[in-house]
Amino acid sequence: MKNNKSFWGVASFFTMLMVWIEMPLLAQEVPAHAITNVMVHMADGNVIENTNIVWRNGIIEQVGVNESIPFDAFVIDGGDSLHVYPGLIDGMATWGSPDIPRDLPRLENPGKPPYDRAGAQPDRIPAHYLNEDKAFEDAMESGFTLVSLGLNGQMLPGHIQPFNLSAAKLTQAHAFSDPIALQGSFDTAPGGWGSGAYPSTQMGVMAYFRQLMYDASALQEHMMYFEKHSNMTQPEQNDVLEALFPLVNKEYPLFFEVDSKEEIERLFRLQDEFGFEIVLVSAKEASALIEELKARNIAVLASLDVTEMPDWLEKEIKDSKVNNEEISESGDDDSDNEDVERIELTEEELVFRSKQKKAWEEEINNVASLVKAGIPTGFTSDGLSPKEIQKKINLVTEHTSLTKSDLIKLMTVQNAYILGISNRVGTIKEGNSAHLILTDGPLFEKGTKIHIQVSQGVINNFMED
Amino acid sequence: MKNIVNTLLLLVIFSVPSLAQEKGSVFIQNATLITITDGIIENGDVLIIDGVITGIGTNLSAPLGVNVVNGSGKYVMPGIIDAHSHLNTVSTNEARNPVTAEVTMEESINPNSVSIYRAIAGGVTSIHLMHGSANVIGGQGETLKLRYGVSQDEMRFRNAKRTIKFALGENPTRVHGQGNGIQPRTRMGVEQIIRGHFDEALDYKKKREAYIETKKVYERDRRGRIVPPVPVAKNLRYDVLNDIIDGEILVHCHSYRADEILMLMRVFNDYGIKNYTFQHANEAFKVAPEIAKNGAYTSVFADWWAYKFEVYYSTAYNATILNENGVTNSINSDSNELIRHLNHEAAKTVRYGETSEADALKMITINPAMQLGIDKMVGSLEVGKHGDIAIWSGHPLSIYSKVLQTYIDGKKYFDMLTNPADMRIAVDSNDSYTEAEFNTFIKGREEDACMSDVFELIQH
Known part of the structure; x- marks a missing residue:
């Protein structure tokens, strides 16, 4: 026995x-996949025709013109007319995150709230909070294969973690990697007037943030002492403060959602005090601080959520086009229409218009200015739905020097770099994770459809039905 | 060639912010100079070189290249200083705790507000940007120079003393006591909040210093026999409270009633705190000798009262009585409308209480400068002081006089004749013309501006 x-x-x-x-x-017995005879759009903007791409187990094995296709490969024939792009990456989104709770109970002492009620939840990890969200499917259909997820929250909502967009219902199993950063903003404590708490202002958030950092470094020191001296008072268990240790130790970047120039400057103050690395998220006025960004070596995950052209400006441009056409047709320089409108405007309104035009041009050129200045710039959907993204892409490419291929770069190779995962995604090359999209025309052009989306080797075919 | 053009272009672009910081030079000739500290000089000249007053007198001459302004028939006065303002805050009240010493208005500055420009047009060159009065110990203040068009950091008045807001009476008891059911609910509670927090801060200081000391000993101990200390985290709130006790931060205390004014002086005497200012202080006239004896300052309204119960017992003679009793008193605005004509507010002390014109003008120049710890730099026309001045069309205490030009650090920020009507910096690309509110001027005094952000809060 x-x-x-x-x-x-x-x-x-x-x-x-x-x-x-x-x-x-x-595992090697798993069949390979191949897309053959396609135009491959490389990271540098070059297009290689008649190319085959082979991947197995989620990893690209071959990219080339005359590559032989493994005998066991499941082949999708591009028929010389289809395009392949690296899968698009969303630098930061909060899809699938639980909503901020409503109807929070009134606190007995709003001046001393528990961490979560103050808006400090840096211990949260997206993988543990994933909900179903239609946005995942929409994003996949729009060509996104990877998304860096944060959580809905306030000052410190949690960690940021990249996920493969390989299924409409994401779970922890779809995580692309461990968390890569902490998420931050100047948002005040939740609860509104009725059940809000400290900090309720931006200056309060800044002070509270500092205190958290001081508390975290004291706790870390205590834990280090206790490891060597078990005869001293035991340190408290505190997940919130412990989650801040990487920030205290400057081992982890803080992805901070911020837009106005003044708020970015306030964030710089915190950086000066604590020395951690920052990535700006959204950053609609970041181009006003280009020299500072360069000096601090700060990357930007830029929002494309720009305002539509003011109605009056659109009309003015349209009218002047009509007039120009009339002039060229009749050879007459009579522009009565315009004059009539001009007369109706007060000088005050004219001044307003010139200021507004300047403001709008600055706004829409933000991303272009960052790119031009050589600031590492990526892309965040930042609350825009995939449909809205297409609309904003059209707006930005129509009115700035940015081209669609520039924007694709932001959404692929640049985002991979900023997220620190460029050794695995962002470009189509051997050894990289198979994140691809197959389209029937140039990406983001009108009429172009996405046929297939591949996220870490998993194929999602949108043309089947 | 293209590179050169680009470089030049870059130079132009990047010289814009530094231009904004630039100090200017100007020579104002043949004007009536109201020096504040040294009488009136008829047919006088003021020379400002690189932001600093280098000459005051008659028959001066200016170096070549300095812009000359003909001052004949005009008055030159130091820029007005408003010791109580919420002119361009991002938010005013961090109203969720009775003590928020750790927050600072330095981090709540909106440099783009057109209200800054409107204040310069009233001859104001510096303000004390204050936290509101929702809390017993509110946030730290920030003294600003109204350099319109620069960044938030460049607006800060360098080397001004640090300040903090305290508040007594109805506001903190309403917000925290009635609103949240916590201390303080009464004036007695307000006193205990102050004493309690000072005591906690002193206690923290002892513990923190002991920890740092033991840590040093522990780190020197190579044999590992010494048990390390339990770390005491740096505490921002207590650090600021200790700085108040140590005299590094000047307290500006929102107060109305005589009894609470006496209370705070008792408390401060117990903790050895000096050089503080009672803001509003409508009943200060009742205890003017006591205030003078304690060396405290007051900063009052000329004639603004009755907007709540604790402000009913008021008089237009308040400023005069304080002044006659030897209290260094200033007249403040606490309002984006009043700040545009603080000269009128000062004039009221002459009209009501027959305060001398010289003393009335001190109340909006050198006196507030003393209360903010900037009187060595501004507040009077003196050689060596900053070139922060305004040129008036007539005597500044006359209702008919207007500010023609305002200079800060010798650089002109306001010119009534040449500036465009619309001086807004930021226009939103989303606004329609009618929504943009250029024509919405402030209609009157915003009552109790100190309580902005919290009115909704106290409904509960």
């Missing part, structure tokens, strides 16, 4: 060992 037991013990050990040794071998 005793022997028997040990026999089974040894046997099961060897079985497990064999399974363990065989695993990679077995």
Whole structure:
């Protein structure tokens, strides 16, 4: 009996060992996938025609013109007319995140709220909070294959973690990697007037943030002492403060959602005090601080959520076009229409218009200015739905020097760089994770449809039905 | 070639912000100079070089290249200083705790507000940007120079003393006591909040210093025999409270009633705190000798009262009585409308209480400067002081006089004749013309501006 037991013990050990040794071998038996005869859009903007791409187990094995296709490959023929792009990456979104709770109970002492009621939840990890969200499917259909997820919250909503957009219902299993950063903003404590708490202003958020950092470094020191001296008072368990240790130790970047020039300057103050790395998220006025961004080596995940052209300006441009056409047709420089409108405007309104035009041009050129200045610039959907993104892409490319291929770069290679995952995604090359999209025309152009989206090797075909 | 053009272009672009910081030079000739600290000089000249007053007198001459302004028939006065303003705050009240010493208006400055420009047009060159009065110990204040068009950081008055807002009476008891059911609900509670927090801060200081000391000993101990200290985290709130006790921060206390004014002086005497200012202080006239004896200052309205119960017992003679009793008193606005004509507010002390014109003008120049710890730099026309001045069309206490030009650090920020009508910096690309509200001037005094952000809060 005793022997028997040990026999089974040894046997099961060897079985497990064999399974363990065989695993990679077995895995290689998984068939490869290939897309053949396509135009591949490379990171540098070059297009290589008649190219084949082969991947297996989620990793690109071959990219080339004359590559032989493995015998076991499941092949999708591009028929010389289809395009392949690297999968698009959303630098930051809060899809699938639980909403900020409503109807919070009134606090007994709003001046001393628990961490979550103050808006400090840096211990939260997106993988643990994933809800179903239609946005995942919409994003996949729009060509996104990877998204860096944050959580809805306030000052410190949690960690930021990249996920493969390989299924409409994401779970922890779809995580692309461990969390890569902490998420931050100047948002005040939740609850509004009725049940709000400290900090309720931006200056309060700044002070509270500082205090958290001081408390975290004291706790970390205490824990280090306790490790060596078990005869001293035991440090408290505190997940919130412990989640800030990487920030205290400058080992982790803070992805901070912020727009106005003044708020970005306030964030710089916190950076000066604590020395951590910052990535700006949204950053609609970041181009006003280009020299500072350069000096601090700060990257930007830029929002494309720009305002439509003011109605009066659109009309003015349209009218002047009509007039120009009339002039060229009739050879007459009579522009009565315009004059009539001009006369109706007061000088005050004219001044207003010139100021507004300047403001709008600055706003819409924000991303273009960042790119031009060489600031590492990526893209965040930042609350825009995939449909809205297409609309904003049209707006930005129509009115600034940015082209659609510039924007694709932001959404692929640049985002991969900023998220610190460019060794795996962002470009189409051997050894990279298979994040691809197959389209029937140039991406973001009118009429172009996305046929297939591949996220870490998993194929989603949108043309099947 | 293209590179050179680009470089030049870059130079032009990046010299804009530094231009904004630039100090200017100007020579104002043949004007009536109201020096504040040294009488009136008829047919006088003021020379400002690189932001600093270098000459005051008659028959001065200016170096070549300095812009000359003909001042004949005009008055030159130091820029008005408003010791109580919420002119361009982002938010005013961090109203969720009775003590918020750790927050600072330095981080709540909106440099783009057109209200800044409107204040310069009233001859104001510096303001004390204050936290509101919702809390017993509110946030730290920030003294600003109204350099319109610069960044929030460049607006800060360098080397001004640090300040903080305290508030007594109805506001903090209403917000925290009635609103949230916590201390303070009464004036007695207000006193205990102050004493309690000072005591906690002193206690923290002892513990923190002991920890730092033991840590040093522990780190020097190579044999590992010493048990390390339990770390005491740096505490921003207590650090600021200790700085108040140590005299590094000047307290400006919102107060109305005589009894609460006496209370605070008792408390401050117990903790050795000096050089503080009672803001509003409508009943200060009742205890003027006591205030003078304690060396405290007051900063009052000329004639603004009755907007709540604690402000009913008021008089237009308040400023005069305080002044006669030797209290250094200033007249403040606490309002984006009043700030545009603080000269009128000062004039009221002459009209009501027959305060001398010289003393009336001190109340909007050198006196507030003393209360903010900037009187060595501004507040009078003196050689060596900053070139912060205004040129008036007539005597500044006359209802008919207007500000023609305002200079800060010798640089002109306002010119009534040449500036365009619309001086807004920021126009939103989303606004329609009618929504943009250029024509919406402030209609009157905003009552109790100190309580902005919290009116909705106190409904509960």
